[in-house]
Amino acid sequence: MHDYSAALSAGTLAVIARVSLAIGKPFTLGIVKRTTPREAWGLKPFIQTNVIITAVWTAAFTLTAVVLAFMAHAGNAHSTLAMLIQVVGFAVPMIFTVRYVSRVQAKAGAR
Template identity: 75%
Template structure:
């Protein structure tokens, strides 16, 4: 949950103040990176946080430069697309973003085991797909002129809730299969 805090902050702040929402999300992302690095987390555990900081730095710059920019209506879709890109690239380079997160709560002797790595590949692939589908749905909603509507909010919530639910259940099933529960 902490990993996605910048995105949640951006989503819950009023869309009429999107430049401040983007700045707040940037501050949260940078704060998370600093806090996690201080706590000893490696960069592999901060893939989403680092990508979040870069995205919100760019979005805040655009939003402050032109608060009436057309980017505003597509900012939710761009957010999800960015998360899909980050997650997808992490898979392509063989460093699924969930792997670094999972290592925080898993014994070191499990890290190199194929089932542990495979579980994280599957989970990251599900998150990637969820982000991509959410981005597409939000782009369609924005194109229809309803970017900041109840349906858009429902799509955003579902875009996080469904893969989160999958993650919890899939990890529990994988642990049960491995006899770790």
């Protein structure tokens, strides 16, 4: 079981993110509301932006979990490559989030 702990962690995050989308409350809303004025919280573009961001995180968590599970099955759960995959599994959606939010804000500012 220990060999699969990283895959299970990523998989759990994928399930949480997927459920948050299914119930219409993207998990990123809880994070972004800390820095966003309350009047924006109910706006459709604000919610849609968070749906897209959460979907990207969901895909990253899912892909990371699958790759790590295959690596664990192959006996490589504790390799440097497995650690790198975990880092990339968080870094890629993080970079996407920063860039996507900047793009959305720039478009909103242009209007």
